[in-house]
Amino acid sequence: MLLKKVLKSAAKIKPSVSTITPEPDRRRQFDVLVVGAGPAGSTAAYTMAKAGLDVALFERAAPGEKTAGGTAIYTLPTREILPDLLETAPLERILTDYRYMALTADSAVTAAFKSARYAQSPFNRVSVHRAKFDKWLAGKAVDAGAVLFANHKVDALLKDHDKIIGLEVGPPVNKQFFADVVILAEGVNALLAERAGLVPGIKTENVALYVKETMALPGHLIEERFNLQPGQGAAIGILGESTANFMGSAALYTNKDTIGLNVGTYVANFVTGSFNPHDLIVKIKQHPLLAPLFTGTETLEYCAQMIPEGGYEAIPPLVHPGCLIAGDAAGLVNGVQGLNLAMLSGQLAGKTLIAAKHKNDFSQRQLSLYKKLLDESYVLQNLRANRHIHRFFAARPWIPEAEIAVINEIAYQVGMIYPMPNGAKRRYIWQKAASIQPVWKLAADFLQALWVMK
Ligand SMILES: Cc1cc2nc3c(=O)[nH]c(=O)nc-3n(C[C@H](O)[C@H](O)[C@H](O)COP(=O)(O)OP(=O)(O)OC[C@H]3O[C@@H](n4cnc5c(N)ncnc54)[C@H](O)[C@@H]3O)c2cc1C
Structure with missing residues (x-):
């Protein structure tokens, strides 16, 4: 009876044949296993796979099904990896605007830039829906000859002494797979790497928790809100399937599409019960200057996911006997760039193993080519150049709230017309700004920021 029950649940979760080619039972030894x-x-x-290696790709769900992050893909770096990106990928919209809002409770200073040049091929940024994009990318791997094991959650890495020699897929599959090398690309919460002792445990101050809500806006409301001609709203679908992107902390500062918070701050506040991540989205949606944008919208998706923010100094060792680590699992995120860094690191890990296969040398010395290629790439060069940023912000918890408050106060006061001479008004504004944050402190922060942000 029990056996029957187990078999039944296995059949239920077993991936469809179309996601596995050929049946896993017949092929358990591969050149490379990718998690x-x-x-x-x-x-x-x-x-x-394109270079002829025998590759197995393991995904705990269907590709894209567990993904929360990432909407903007940077076309120039991505096309160096995937030259047919613009022709074949499921892209949504060409992004031509940058808009930053520094928000206080009742006002906002907005900086915006839009260029028609961004609308010309090969563009700069395009938005994607990750569920569709990840599925497309995994499909490319399969078309090139990789074997995709969807709905295969890897539970552990297999070791022979110190060397990783394979992996174990958990219930209901319960199988072991072996290869010369395993690539770990399991995302930010790299539990397999951690359990195998390859990376240290995640430190809360090195990750941020992002909360994202995707909202749909009917065509006629798009026209109304963005001053478009009748019919244009439906055609453009400007917010129809996109996200309103914000980033915030305990006070609010805005970025693009998500609200984020350092996990250390979150934990501290969660313990005291003062707020949870969803409160940040609510705060944004109820902001008096933003709320009108959200009226009439319908929530399509809601998710929360971590993102590495520790920078260069938090990157763990990436080359191990029989194992390479790539993408978010390797901490390779630089400001707003994560997807292109993940793809480039995946490509460089792949190139390393192609070279290793040609030489039939999978020693750690040979695998360290991966680190060399990364070091020479823009990925690590940029992360290294910005390596002090994390410490800069950690040492200045008042940033950016204090600066935002000062900027908004100055903008407000400049706009006010007082019955006083201009000289007296300038002194008044100076006093107002200085009462929020001493001017020497603002200047010192600004100079330090120039030094650390390269
Ligand atoms: C809210 C948010 C917004 C973002 N916006 C942007 C953006 O606009 N532009 C940008 O460039 N970057 C953005 N990023 C960053 C970007 O999403 C990541 O850098 C990128 O997804 C990293 O790719 P990855 O392949 O390393 O990891 P992931 O995309 O996390 O993929 C890891 C995969 O491994 C699978 N997996 C995990 N464990 C196992 C296991 N044990 N067995 C089998 N499979 C497993 C997961 O299901 C998942 O499919 C954003 C991130 C967040 C959180």
């Missing part, structure tokens, strides 16, 4: 069919893992699998 995670996100941008890093699928790019690695695609790169190696």
